[in-house]
Amino acid sequence: MFLLTQNPAAFISWKWQKISTNPSLLKHASNYSLSLRNCSSSSSSSSSSVPHRPKRYAVLGAGFAGLSVAWHLLQQGSKELHLCVDIYDEVGVGGGASGVAGGLLHPYSPKVKLLWRGAECWEESLNLINIAEGAFHKLGTKGKQDILQTGESPIVRRRGILRPAVNLKNMDTMIENAQNCLANCRIESIHEDAAQNLIPDLSVPLNLAFYMPEALNVNAQCYLQGLYLACENLVNGVSTLGFANRELNFHKKSVQSLVELEGAYDAVIVCLGARAAFLPELTKKLPLRMCRGVIAQLQLGDDISEEYPEHSPSILSDAWFAVQGARRIDLGSTWDWKSKNYSREVTAEEASEATEVLLPKASAVYPTIKNWTVTGAVAGLRAMPPLTTDGSLPLLGCVDECVVDGRHDCKYWLFTGLGARGLFFHGWLGKLMALAVLSSNEDLIPSELTSWKKHRMHQ
Ligand SMILES: Cc1cc2nc3c(=O)[nH]c(=O)nc-3n(C[C@H](O)[C@H](O)[C@H](O)COP(=O)(O)OP(=O)(O)OC[C@H]3O[C@@H](n4cnc5c(N)ncnc54)[C@H](O)[C@@H]3O)c2cc1C
Numbered sequence: 216m217f218l219l220t221q222n223p224a225a226f227i228s229w230k231w232q233k234i235s236t237n238p239s240l241l242k243h244a245s246n247y248s249l250s251l252r253n254c255s256s257s258s259s260s261s262s263s264s265v266p267h268r269p270k271r272y273a274v275l276g277a278g279f280a281g282l283s284v285a286w287h288l289l290q291q292g293s294k295e296l297h298l299c300v301d302i303y304d305e306v307g308v309g310g311g312a313s314g315v316a317g318g319l320l321h322p323y324s325p326k327v328k329l330l331w332r333g334a335e336c337w338e339e340s341l342n343l344i345n346i347a348e349g350a351f352h353k354l355g356t357k358g359k360q361d362i363l364q365t366g367e368s369p370i371v372r373r374r375g376i377l378r379p380a381v382n383l384k385n386m387d388t389m390i391e392n393a394q395n396c397l398a399n400c401r402i403e404s405i406h407e408d409a410a411q412n413l414i415p416d417l418s419v420p421l422n423l424a425f426y427m428p429e430a431l432n433v434n435a436q437c438y439l440q441g442l443y444l445a446c447e448n449l450v451n452g453v454s455t456l457g458f459a460n461r462e463l464n465f466h467k468k469s470v471q472s473l474v475e476l477e478g479a480y481d482a483v484i485v486c487l488g489a490r491a492a493f494l495p496e497l498t499k500k501l502p503l504r505m506c507r508g509v510i511a512q513l514q515l516g517d518d519i520s521e522e523y524p525e526h527s528p529s530i531l532s533d534a535w536f537a538v539q540g541a542r543r544i545d546l547g548s549t550w551d552w553k554s555k556n557y558s559r560e561v562t563a564e565e566a567s568e569a570t571e572v573l574l575p576k577a578s579a580v581y582p583t584i585k586n587w588t589v590t591g592a593v594a595g596l597r598a599m600p601p602l603t604t605d606g607s608l609p610l611l612g613c614v615d616e617c618v619v620d621g622r623h624d625c626k627y628w629l630f631t632g633l634g635a636r637g638l639f640f641h642g643w644l645g646k647l648m649a650l651a652v653l654s655s656n657e658d659l660i661p662s663e664l665t666s667w668k669k670h671r672m673h674q
Pocket of ligand 1: 278317490
């Protein structure tokens with residue numbers, strides 16, 4: 216108390232330094248919150264001479280959602296603001312579903328209809344991929360350049376995705392939908408011969424395929440590492456963006472409940488994917504369904520010389536082919552709606568069940584898959600949101616009332632339910648989330664993404 220009344224600014228800075236350098240003090244930081252409140256009311260007359268204390272944000276989870284939010288928090292806040300972001304992830308960067316994702320990115324539904332806010336989401340995802348690419352390039356000697364233009368990329372494995380039509384029923388709808396595509400992610404409706412020029416041996420049962428030349432196949436783990444590196448570059452002043460007062464800490468630590476962090480942060484953003492629903496404060500309050508997916512990893516047999524051509528696109532059908540290279544393909548994915556298993560490890564039994572499901576679907580569009588051998592499998596747990604009139608949309612918003620009864624000061628935020636489209640949604644929605652958090656204003660998030668709260672949170 217003596218310090219506080221003598222020199223509030225010094226007290227604030229000392230106390231924050233102690234807390235940020237000693238995680239065990241985080242638990243006791245709620246007392247500090249109280250001190251701060253006292254401090255600001257008792258020293259209001261001299262507030263202009265008191266430097267702002269740092270704004271501290273905790274981002275829980277280092278997948279697509281968490282890293283997008285972290286990047287945008289660091290980058291969006293005003294340049295003068297002293298801003299600290301602590302990321303918590305029990306595994307590390309890409310420890311959940313994001314790290315195993317097939318990496319297919321385009322803005323269309325299975326009936327090739329442009330998804331809700333497709334233009335914004337597509338644009339922001341490309342922007343973040345470029346930022347992650349730029350961070351890798353800074354490690355080397357090359358200057359920053361637009362990688363998506365130049366084509367050189369450690370993150371983008373392959374450009375172009377082809378979807379053969381396999382269902383007569385939806386064909387007219389698909390042809391119509393394809394005409395309303397984005398100018399920067401075109402859909403070309405092509406016949407069998409053109410499709411087979413792109414992918415020799417492709418089967419096009421209905422003599423029609425939809426080709427998206429700008430769609431991407433991203434190396435998800437590599438992308439996440441690049442995005443984290445971009446965050447580090449930004450706080451270390453390596454970035455040209457010129458932010459001086461930024462701090463970033465990574466805590467490889469499991470968060471068991473939100474009250475653990477009470478008092479230590481200006482805001483806590485929960486980006487735990489499917490496992491957001493496992494937090495005691497959120498259990499049974501989120502309209503999420505869990506769905507485990509297994510991806511089979513295939514390799515071309517040594518005795519087969521004909522490889523998957525270098526410029527052939529990836530394939531989307533009842534099964535998808537994420538082409539890793541001339542002799543490696545990831546084949547996905549299964550949909551196990553009953554499972555809550557989030558482990559990426561796959562038992563031999565689960566792998567063989569997945570292969571039995573995936574191979575017939577794959578050979579319906581690419582019969583030569585029989586020449587490929589399954590060499591491994593990985594899995595992840597999707598957080599599937601409910602279907603709305605705008606499609607399946609992620610769940611965003613302030614969840615204070617789940618943590619402390621009667622609280623409405625926008626301290627706890629949720630960003631989950633990215634379903635099977637994490638890459639598509641994470642960029643734009645991560646940006647909106649960061650803007651809402653920085654201004655404590657939930658209204659900056661489109662109501663389509665927060666409307667789930669009306670139905671669920673007050674139950
Ligand atoms: C098999 C499969 C294939 C997919 N393919 C694609 C695809 O091709 N394209 C696409 O766009 N999407 C794809 N998806 C969907 C995509 O993976 C998800 O939408 C996305 O990963 C969700 O991101 P997230 O950040 O919300 O969650 P996650 O990536 O799951 O991140 C959550 C993070 O929180 C951490 N965590 C969890 N609990 C705790 C805790 N208590 N304490 C601390 N840390 C914790 C985890 O370690 C993890 O790193 C696929 C999903 C699966 C399962």
